[in-house]
Amino acid sequence: MSITGVTISNFKEYISVEKQSLSHHDVIGFFSPWRLAKFLTAILYVVVQRVIVFLFKPSSPKDVEKIRFRGRVAVVGAGLTGISSAAHAIAHADNKVGGIWANVNSTSGLQLNSMLYRFHPAVIWSRGFPFRDEILSEISRVWREYRLESRTRFNTRVTSVRRASPMDVTGETDPTKDGHARWVINDGADGIFDAVIVTVGTCGDPLWVEFPGMPKLSARGTGQQDPKVEEDQGFGTYRGPILHSSELDSPDASQVREKTVVVIGSGASGVEAVETALFRGATKCIMLARDDKWIIPRNMFIDVLIAMQPFGREMPLSFLWEIFLAKWHYRGVQDLVPPYRGLFEGTPVVNDEFLPHIRSGACEYIRGDTRRLTSRGVLINSRPRLSKPGIDGEEREIAADVVVLATGYKNPSVEFLPKDLFPEGYERPNLYLQSFSTEDWSILLTNSAYKNAIGTVGHFHIGIYTRILLTLLMDTGARPSPKDMKLWVDVVRFIKHGATGGAFGFFTYMELTIWLVMFHVLRPDRLRWLPFIMFGWGVRPQYNEL
Known part of the structure; x- marks a missing residue:
């Protein structure tokens, strides 16, 4: 997108919102300093990018055929x-x-x-x-x-x-x-x-983890039972749609509307799957987390400060960042703070929407190991917070209208x-x-x-x-x-x-x-x-x- 195009787009958006406020006789909204500040920040954002382009952009080739290649x-x-x-x-x-x-x-x-x-x-x-x-x-x-x-x-x-x-x-x-x-x-x-x-x-490519109780590939996403799959250990085979998190844009993804969606996986793919399913009208999401991942805010200054840690590992003072995130970003849902994983021991998820979904009850977070799929949903080994994956817990069946595998990519x-x-x-x-x-x-x-x-x-x-x-x-x-x-x-x-x-x-x-x-x-x-x-x-x- 050109710099001029971005500037014009921001200006048109600002004028449109101002006209809407004026038509509704919203005087306070029309003179809102926050709205003006937001518009000016967007213009400054474009100016900064223009400076970067001027200083660092390599010149594009004038005539590829005449370049003297080295x-x-x-x-x-x-x-x-x-x-x-x-x-x-x-x-x-x-x-x-x-x-x-x-x-x-x-x-x-x-x-x-x-x-x-x-x-x-x-x-x-x-x-x-x-x-x-x-x-x-x-x-x-x-x-x-x-x-x-x-x-x-x-x-x-x-x-x-x-x-x-x-x-x-x-x-x-x-x-x-x-x-x-x-x-x-x-x-x-x-x-x-x-x-x-x-x-x-x-x-x-998307990584499909094969759990017991899953239908064959030909039946996934259809909600139809594969006739070749027999009942297994009395649990049966899952009869609802099964999607990979990368498929939530597919025609089958429309099936999440007004449904309970169970997301298997708690990494970036799982967090994004919850956001997407709720955006598409899911009644509720349930995330099944084998272990806890750090989630840091979408804040440029905080993200840069965290990335400026020069040691590339957990250090004696790393706990200061972890306490800050637990008190501020995880406020109200501190049970989700990873108890064993340090912030500088793995790639964190960068997200602002997931934790509010947990606070509001739109998404339920359940810690446990996925055992298999059943005819009604997912059977898990539910564990308390301070337990590690694989430790025996309570066997529990989670009902699901749709199952999403947020199992990442190969x-x-x-x-x-x-x-x-x-x-x-x-x-x-x-x-x-x-x-x-x-x-x-x-x-x-x-x-x-x-x-x-x-x-x-x-x-x-x-x-x-x-x-x-x-x-x-x-x-x-x-x-x-x-x-x-x-x-x-x-x-x-x-x-x-x-x-x-x-x-x-x-x-x-x-x-x-x-x-x-x-x-x-x-x-x-x-x-x-x-x-x-x-x-x-x-x-x-x-x-x-x-």
Whole structure:
């Protein structure tokens, strides 16, 4: 969306509301300082984004055919990270851009303030928490602006990435003459690449967990009994609709209206499923939580402050944040505060609507282990707050008109990459700067290696990682050796020894920033590239003369 378009849209919305107040003789509303302040804040929001665009946006290519290329980079994936990273995207297993955002509900929106979700410097958001369609629109706009259409191969699943051999490189006997491996993707129809950026993300296809008592796939979502399924242990087979949380935009999702919806799962997918079901008219939601997750507010300042914790693990003073959130964000529902999980031990859910639904009674939160589905609903092992998953509790049947599986998504595979890129002890997420293979820096996995984090999806780290790769392609002296990259991983392991989930099982955005700064400080010969790597300044496309 253009800056002018966003400004005009905000102005029209303000005028429309003012006219409505005037037509209803609402003098107080017409002169409301809060309404005016909200409008001025929206304008300031646009101005700040305009400054970011001016300072950091890479210039779009004037004529792609005349660019003097310094190397060829393949980007595997055409989602948010892939589009942001791409010099050109050659592979995508779907028929559209957008990645995970193309496969979620239209009511799905950002959990973080959009100022923290700037996946590319050119992005312009119209509001603090835009929904799916605006996010997809911005991804598509960036894709078109940087003329990636002709360089994108849709419906092309990457099955193989291998090192180029002399037979693959016409006119050359040594494909590693430039000091690094060169790469062939699939059958090599797109040529030889100097580097590969893998942007498959961490969320792939919907994960369907098979519970006893579930009908076969052909009967799910229909509310009809599969005749091939026999009664099991006297509990029967569930006869109502079963949906994955990603399907709440499907035609079958209309069945939640005026129904009791049971959501299995308490992570971000579960929280969003509750919101969506209630928005679509469900009478009541019941969340079945195996364990408790931290929920932090959609507040840009608080989220940034939490992400500024530099240690990437629970520390002696972490309890101060946990007390603050328990007293303020969890007020009235402090029973939902995780008793055993620290705030800096896993990715928190960022949400403002779920806890009010609990307070109002629109959603009931039940802690327990899901045993199976029955003909009437879900059988669980109900447990008290201070118990851990698996501990025996009280067997209880929860009646359900509709069951939603908020069981998340499969972790996308990178089996297409050579296995020797990830030797024992240096597999995902134990990578150089948590994104580069320790065996070859020309393989970059952006947003495709981490497990848990508190931070942003800002354009900064996506752009920085891409520019580090480009710098290493341009400057042979700046390149790290496999020994150096493994040493970096080992040092981080030593510093974060004893961290829950391992040294790379969790990180904060401040910790990531420290890593990127040290990339320059520990190698002074890289300092001349610092403006380019950190801010995108100093290197521009070069064009061939006619």
